[in-house]
Amino acid sequence: MASELVRNMCEAFNDGNVLPTVFVFPPRQIDSRGPMIWNHQVLEFAGYEMDDGTILGDSNSTGLTKAIIELGWTPPSPRSRWDLLPLVVMADGDVPAMVEIPSELGRLVEIRHPRYTAEFEKLDLKWVTVPALTRLGFDIGGVQYTAAPFIGWFMDAEIGVRDLADTFRYNALPDIAQALELIDTTIEGIEGLDDLPEYERLSVLSRSQQELTYAVHWSYQQAKVSMSDTLTASTKWCRYDDDFKAKNGFRLPADPYWLAPPQGSIVPLWHRGGAPNYQPKPLICRHVQDPLKAWGRERVNLPTTAKLLHLVNTKIPDRPMLPGKSSSSYCVVPIPKRRDEGYGGILAGRPTPQTISALQVQASSVGPPTFHDRQSSSPLSVTVFFCSAGTFAEKVAVKLTDRLRDFAQGCINLSVCSTIEPLNQLQASAIRPGSIILLVVSSTGQGEVPANGSGFIAMCDREAGKRLTSPQRSFRYAIYGNGDSRYAATYNGAAHIIDQRLRQIGGLTLAGGLHQGDTAVAATALQALNSWWTKLWPAIQDLAWDSPKLRRANSDDDFGKGPTIQTIDLQTEATSRHQVRFKQLRTEYHEAGIANINPSYREHHQGTYLVTLDIGSRRYEDMGCIQVLPINSPPKVRRALRALGVSGSATFCLNIPGTDNPLYSTFLTEYIDLESPFPNLEWLQTLATNTISEDTLNSLPSLD
Numbered sequence: 001m002a003s004e005l006v007r008n009m010c011e012a013f014n015d016g017n018v019l020p021t022v023f024v025f026p027p028r029q030i031d032s033r034g035p036m037i038w039n040h041q042v043l044e045f046a047g048y049e050m051d052d053g054t055i056l057g058d059s060n061s062t063g064l065t066k067a068i069i070e071l072g073w074t075p076p077s078p079r080s081r082w083d084l085l086p087l088v089v090m091a092d093g094d095v096p097a098m099v100e101i102p103s104e105l106g107r108l109v110e111i112r113h114p115r116y117t118a119e120f121e122k123l124d125l126k127w128v129t130v131p132a133l134t135r136l137g138f139d140i141g142g143v144q145y146t147a148a149p150f151i152g153w154f155m156d157a158e159i160g161v162r163d164l165a166d167t168f169r170y171n172a173l174p175d176i177a178q179a180l181e182l183i184d185t186t187i188e189g190i191e192g193l194d195d196l197p198e199y200e201r202l203s204v205l206s207r208s209q210q211e212l213t214y215a216v217h218w219s220y221q222q223a224k225v226s227m228s229d230t231l232t233a234s235t236k237w238c239r240y241d242d243d244f245k246a247k248n249g250f251r252l253p254a255d256p257y258w259l260a261p262p263q264g265s266i267v268p269l270w271h272r273g274g275a276p277n278y279q280p281k282p283l284i285c286r287h288v289q290d291p292l293k294a295w296g297r298e299r300v301n302l303p304t305t306a307k308l309l310h311l312v313n314t315k316i317p318d319r320p321m322l323p324g325k326s327s328s329s330y331c332v333v334p335i336p337k338r339r340d341e342g343y344g345g346i347l348a349g350r351p352t353p354q355t356i357s358a359l360q361v362q363a364s365s366v367g368p369p370t371f372h373d374r375q376s377s378s379p380l381s382v383t384v385f386f387c388s389a390g391t392f393a394e395k396v397a398v399k400l401t402d403r404l405r406d407f408a409q410g411c412i413n414l415s416v417c418s419t420i421e422p423l424n425q426l427q428a429s430a431i432r433p434g435s436i437i438l439l440v441v442s443s444t445g446q447g448e449v450p451a452n453g454s455g456f457i458a459m460c461d462r463e464a465g466k467r468l469t470s471p472q473r474s475f476r477y478a479i480y481g482n483g484d485s486r487y488a489a490t491y492n493g494a495a496h497i498i499d500q501r502l503r504q505i506g507g508l509t510l511a512g513g514l515h516q517g518d519t520a521v522a523a524t525a526l527q528a529l530n531s532w533w534t535k536l537w538p539a540i541q542d543l544a545w546d547s548p549k550l551r552r553a554n555s556d557d558d559f560g561k562g563p564t565i566q567t568i569d570l571q572t573e574a575t576s577r578h579q580v581r582f583k584q585l586r587t588e589y590h591e592a593g594i595a596n597i598n599p600s601y602r603e604h605h606q607g608t609y610l611v612t613l614d615i616g617s618r619r620y621e622d623m624g625c626i627q628v629l630p631i632n633s634p635p636k637v638r639r640a641l642r643a644l645g646v647s648g649s650a651t652f653c654l655n656i657p658g659t660d661n662p663l664y665s666t667f668l669t670e671y672i673d674l675e676s677p678f679p680n681l682e683w684l685q686t687l688a689t690n691t692i693s694e695d696t697l698n699s700l701p702s703l704d
Contacts, residue, residue, distance in 0.1 A: 001025060001035060002089045002099040005149065009042055009132060010105050012151045016225040017486045018130055022150035027143045028092065034146035036291040038064060038088035042132035042149060043101065046075060046083040057081040059169055067292050071096060081170070082108060082126050089147070096295060105129075109223045111164075113215040119179040120215060125172060127159050127216070129225045136286060146289075153226040155233050160213030176208040236390045243451045379415040380544050381435045382408075387423040387453035387494065388442035393482050394420070395525035397440040400480075403529070407537060413544040422452035423498075428463050433474040436510060436540065439498060442482040447493020460501035476510040476543065477502050480532045485518045492516050511539035592616075632674045640668050 005023055012021040028034020040060070047061035055062060056079060068085055069075065076083055086100045111125035134149040164172045174193050177183055182204045183193060193201060213230075220227040245251050382404060386397035397420045408414040423439065431437065444450045449457055479502075481495030492514075499514045515532045522528040598610040632640075641648050641664060648665030662671065 001091050002087055002097045005089065006087060006099055006102065006105065009151055010102060013105055013130060016129065016223065018151065018153045018226040020150070020152045022148055024145055025147035027145045032092050033289060033294050034144065035092050036090045036294060037134040037147055037149060038096065038291045039085060039134050040064070042087055042134055043106065043128035043130065044085050045081070046085050048079055057083060061085065063292065071098060073098065090291060090295065109219050109225060111215050111219045113211060114218055116180060116211070123172070123175055123179055125164060127163065130154065131158070153228060155228045155230060156213050156217040157230045160216040161209055165209055165212060172212065173205050173208040176212055177204045180208070180211065182207055232391055240389065240451065379413055381415045381417065382438065382540065383417040383435065384420050384438045385423045385426050386420060386440045387450055387498070389444040389450040390442065392525060393440040393442040396480060396482065396528050399525055399529050400438065400440065403533065411544060424452050424455035426456055428459055431475050435475045436543070437475060437477040439477065439479045440482060441479055441495040441498055443490065443492065443494035447490030449494040449497055453494065453498065457497065457501055460505050464504040475507055477507045478510040478536055479514045480528065481514055481516045482528065483516060483518060485520050511536045631669050636674050637665060637668045640674060641665070
């Protein structure tokens, strides 16, 4: 039980890109206590009672620390306030088992401040990487699960306002106030924080709390560990609660002390007050029994020698089973993430070959759509929608609408809707020929569509069945997928799902259709918008002036002068983009040489080579990324060549100065990654023989 929990906790931690996960052990049986975990959290600091009555470490853990020492744990020497306790678990009817926290899970984040570097180094504040609560269980239909720990990520206020700041725990605020010299001790009678008038004392403590919370968030960013901020988390909950009430007529039950961060009125959730006081089932709740007291009762009838303590080796073997107890089995359940940065899925929502065949039959039966069926006298309408569990997608949508309205000034052929609404507000009656729909889409959970887009998916499913008996809508759409490539398995999953649905109801792509944004690269809403805008606005201009090969050149000085028309050579433009991107990659990425390969490493780690890389004078940062792209297999290359309709012996034009042009077979083998989806398909414009459309390629199944 202990070894399985620690092993899977390491997997869920995912090198800092946390995958929220609940670990469900078997429920308790009648007349038994069920499996239990001693620790309040998997990662918990020890609290030592000193001879002078003070506490070294976390005062919340003094009782637990004493009990674990009695079990046989030897604290490190010398003791410190940042000693991690081992994990102690009890299977149903069994004695406690103890396991040390492995280094990859037990590393600490050092709290530093970019503006007060020396001051925070002297404070020597730290905290664990993730919260992993263990003394919570849940009740489903009367079946009680007493061991269901889960891992998530911290909100900055949890650490900066509570864990490190609470007076009954680490009480760090007075030390911060002194280190930052927030107390003017030159005033007569003022020697420290307690000498200040209460209103000044409150001001100093608030400033200290503010700087600490900022330092916490900054430090976790530098350590590349997932963390949410107070405003984002609060806004997410408010939006989720509002969506729930709109659908069900009542608000969600919740504990406001857990939900509302203690920063007061600047946090929107604070204004809602208490949540409804009822407890539906299934219910996540605190344990009725204290595992330490339960062990105290059981050990009366058991010998207390050390032999009865199952000490688990920290080097966990593959899938060990604790002897004689069914509680060693478990189930790992990923928790749907509600994180605005989004992380979508590479293949989520992609059509299967059977679906593609059905779409092709439908398309051929109704004839090709014509976008310009709209009356030429009516302006081109552009509407923006967002779909997100958090705030990032909405911010991008707001900036997109503002920019569209600015750039469309003086353009009588273009009408931009000023309202920005969730995707569920988009009704079938509003999707008309000649309209443009722009979507900013984040993902939730394992690449699923957020709640404020689920109604749109249902509408599309209904409308897709009507395509054979009604005219196609012939509208245009473009999607900005707000994903995070660090979650590669679900990257932009919701955006892919919505892209598929829009195609099914007759939508035509604009500016390539789906633009896959990456919050790992574009961290702000403005950066995200800029990466999309460069190809979105020219495509809108093309439609507004009724010519797919003409483009309006707009600068800040061109507003009100009418359209200036210029012919665009797509081949030249694509070549220019490739050259710019090549220079960018050469600046961002550096080559590394292979210094050594140790094949004998495979003897102990099946399928693994130990490779030493020489990166020269460059420095490898902790938690940095080294990307290794192995060559693609011949079968995948042959499938790609067939899909593109080109010969492997033909020459691919790279258009990169000083670089020889490779054969298509070499290009697809060594130059690109066929394991991941392409962010866009603009490179198709460089094909010698372009025999397949971009829309068709977007609908192809992935190469397995």
